[in-house]
Amino acid sequence: MILTNEFQHKVLNAANRMFILTAFVFTASFFSACDDDDDNGIGSVAGNWAGDKTELVIKVEGVPTPFNETDDSFAGEVEFQQDGTAVYNDDGEETIGTWSQTNNKLYLTIPDDSEEFDMSGTYTIQELTGSKLRIYIEKEGSFEDPDTGLVFDATIQATLYFNRD
Secondary structure, eight states: OOOOHHHHHHHHHHHHHHHHHHHHHHHHHHHTOOHHHHHTTOOBOOEEEEEEEEEEEEEETTOSSOEEEEETTOOOEEEEOTTSEEEEEETTEEEEEEEEEETTEEEEEOOOOSSSOOOOEEEEEEEEOSSEEEEEEEEEEEEEOTTTOOEEEEEEEEEEEEEEO
């Protein structure tokens, strides 16, 4: 399978948006965990978080080398509200969803209006301190390039880094 640079760029951009939103939701649920979660060494993600960077690995089936991308200018912001609402803002575009947290798992449900990637899912909280949040998600599936209609199978791994806002 031969992919054009334009197609690779679209896949990476769509994956980047998905992981940023996912990280936002994941982070919020981590801080709103109950006291039982604190016994396991994980606090709640509730609060405001500002994106710091993202790391993406996209493994397209049939392509021997995965696409790796690090974005050190990730500027998405997320608020994990105590009532379970997650509000994500990226370049003035606001998306509202829900979140919950159990121990080091952040569960995020968000509307899928992008028609590119569903950002809902279960994130693993890899780091949570008073000032830093790092979450990880891995998704497998079939994805369609909206411009070309080309469908491809891939595994997307995303790590999102946030700082307390």
